[in-house]
Amino acid sequence: MKKVFRTLALLALTCSIGATAQASTPEEDLKAFQDFYKKRFPNVETSDYVNGAYSIDPVGRENWEAIEEFPPYEPFIDDGMTMWETPFANGKTYKDCFPDGPAMKGKFPHWDKEKGMVVTLELALNQCREANGEKPLKYKKGPINNIVSYIASESRGQLTNVEIPKDDPRALQAYEDGKKFYYTRRGQLNFACAHCHLQNAGMILRTEVLSPALGHTTHFPVYRSKWGTVGTLHRRFTGCNKQVRAKPFKAHGEEYRNLEYFLTYMSNGLPLNGPGARK
Amino acid sequence: MHKKLILLLTLLAAIVCGGTTTTLLADEASAAKVQKLIDAADAARKEAASVGGEWRDTGKMIKKAKKLLKKGDYTAAAKLANDAAKQGHLGYEQAMSQKDLKMPSYLHY
Numbered sequence: 001m002k003k004v005f006r007t008l009a010l011l012a013l014t015c016s017i018g019a020t021a022q023a024s025t026p027e028e029d030l031k032a033f034q035d036f037y038k039k040r041f042p043n044v045e046t047s048d049y050v051n052g053a054y055s056i057d058p059v060g061r062e063n064w065e066a067i068e069e070f071p072p073y074e075p076f077i078d079d080g081m082t083m084w085e086t087p088f089a090n091g092k093t094y095k096d097c098f099p100d101g102p103a104m105k106g107k108f109p110h111w112d113k114e115k116g117m118v119v120t121l122e123l124a125l126n127q128c129r130e131a132n133g134e135k136p137l138k139y140k141k142g143p144i145n146n147i148v149s150y151i152a153s154e155s156r157g158q159l160t161n162v163e164i165p166k167d168d169p170r171a172l173q174a175y176e177d178g179k180k181f182y183y184t185r186r187g188q189l190n191f192a193c194a195h196c197h198l199q200n201a202g203m204i205l206r207t208e209v210l211s212p213a214l215g216h217t218t219h220f221p222v223y224r225s226k227w228g229t230v231g232t233l234h235r236r237f238t239g240c241n242k243q244v245r246a247k248p249f250k251a252h253g254e255e256y257r258n259l260e261y262f263l264t265y266m267s268n269g270l271p272l273n274g275p276g277a278r279k
Numbered sequence: 280m281h282k283k284l285i286l287l288l289t290l291l292a293a294i295v296c297g298g299t300t301t302t303l304l305a306d307e308a309s310a311a312k313v314q315k316l317i318d319a320a321d322a323a324r325k326e327a328a329s330v331g332g333e334w335r336d337t338g339k340m341i342k343k344a345k346k347l348l349k350k351g352d353y354t355a356a357a358k359l360a361n362d363a364a365k366q367g368h369l370g371y372e373q374a375m376s377q378k379d380l381k382m383p384s385y386l387h388y
Contacts, residue, residue, distance in 0.1 A: 032386045247333040
């Protein structure tokens, strides 16, 4: 009898170790994430996921391709170029903050060791403005979308390449926090991001095909017909959280920055193709 | 006759005044009760928010309950405050139940 108890206790201990050992590395997460879509949609080329729901919805794709003949986001790119070139009140421009020029979206989001936080493109732009005595732009609506559209357009073709520096455990923690956010149920509807865009990607919710999460970050900012304008990724995060009846978090606050860090990492290897057009 | 009329009017006045006072006292008691419910709902909302589990409409419901209280619609205000408190508690419980990361079984490592 004692032997049986001892064996059971040992088994329980082994199981608990197994559960603890489930923690995975970002590289393992990436492989599992991308493999999931390969199995789910075996006929879709990985590179086509940059087109969001249109990679898996042929009818929607036809409509979208027709829209792309006269891209609704073009005026925003033009206005963004003007913003980029227009000097601040102190005579400096965005180029003084970003000497490599506007084709820089591939560098974001990134871990900033000095600041100890994930820095997103929009945050960096506002930091540049503030450093030059300008008011920061609002994060979801308005002119920020112009300059981000211009930068995205100039960055087309760059590969998503989010790095999680191994020499700073805080970077890995930020990634883990973003991952936790992604798989956490929230709101009155009790949904996690993963429920719609991983588990049920390709299913129809009301009249819409749920887009795959792979490639989600490549085409932002997007012109959404529903918005009638271009909007940022964090505006979309806000909308998603509201749809599951959760109170959204602050745009470019820690929660959404870490979420962007994780989600963009999941699309590592995919080319940037923003700005995009969506329904 | 004159005496009887005075007596009747006095009696009537006493009834009306007494009734109004009772209603006012009852109103004050109801308002205080509803205010307590609203405070409890707000405390529940804040508790949920402290763990990132606040739901979308809880704050709006509390605001609406406050407006209804001002208008004197105690029944509707109390119902809304109770619903908001439930949301606050559920939001907190939900966030607590999600404290540990649970990776979906359909992701194969």
